[in-house]
Amino acid sequence: MSETPADDRDSLAVLLERAGARERAAFEALYQAVSGKLFGVQLRILKDRTLAEDTLQETFLKIWERAASYDRKAGAPLSWMIAIARNAAIDRLRSKEDRLGKASVTETETGEDILQYLDGGITAGDPVEARALRHCLNGLEEQARDTVVLAYCYGFSREELAERYARPVGTIKTWLHRSLKTLFQCLEGD
Template identity: 55%
Template sequence: MGSAQREADLARLIEGVARGERAALQALYDATAPKLLGIILRILKDRAAAEDTLQEVFVRIWQRSGSYDPLAGAPLPWLIAIARHRAIDRLRQDRSARLTQAEDGWFERLADTSDGEADLARRDALAQCLDQVAMPQRDCLVLAYCEGWSREELATRFDRPVNTIKTWLRRGLLSLRTCLETP
């Protein structure tokens, strides 16, 4: 089946969902769930949470299918956007997994016990380089890139303007890059 035909089929299914057709929702689920689950799983990194989020995504699709406009864009990117946004919302809502400034051991949680020796050496190098980054920038980097915090959330957390947070993140990443590229 060609890409244009697939998109047309998905658009028809979304229209059916908008009319309240459960069979259309089931067919849409069958056609797109594996792809959407993969996207959600890459964001959440937890299969059970990703599967729960996928169900929430389809509830949202059921509720919002009437707002889909085929003239505004293809159906698959619309579905992917819903899945991605819901996964990010879920990640942000999971406050129990977030770091606090005083918490130790955050770096060890990132390590995979199946890492090879080379991966562990790279992880150790990253840990050493992170130790050289100034404290507010370091915390911002960890919260943003390991825990999924937004710039706005970081601005609230550190009581700084969003532009300051952007600068801290940029400078922190530059510092890390310089350190990691030094032999």
């Protein structure tokens, strides 16, 4: 099944649409299918299990509320749900005031560690898209690339990245923008 991600995508889309039609069983199946993935994403950002559990609950309530508005043309269902999950986690994180300066700024996997996951064969998403993203991330200068990867996966702020890399915040912003522009140009095939 994982060799045919288009089928998985369609299956998740069907469940999401049926949840949008207020079918609780479809929503429960959707929960069974993606909650582990979304919890992994949120736990990496929030580091705190209790907080991540609350955030996952909030995320599924939002998915339930918004499922009827999901449109296949707008993208893959997993991407849509990941966006909701990440936004919820980052909003929670930013409402915590005391994270800056904690050891968590350095206690992470490296950018290269993270990218290994993209190399780990088939992922939940489209493997072609995963390969394209890996290819384009590879084209970036390593340190600037890692600011993007670590911000995305750990929810680091500019200030936290500045602390981790011992650079001014302005430099981090420059790295982020340069990396993102180059990345998007590559992904768009320029």
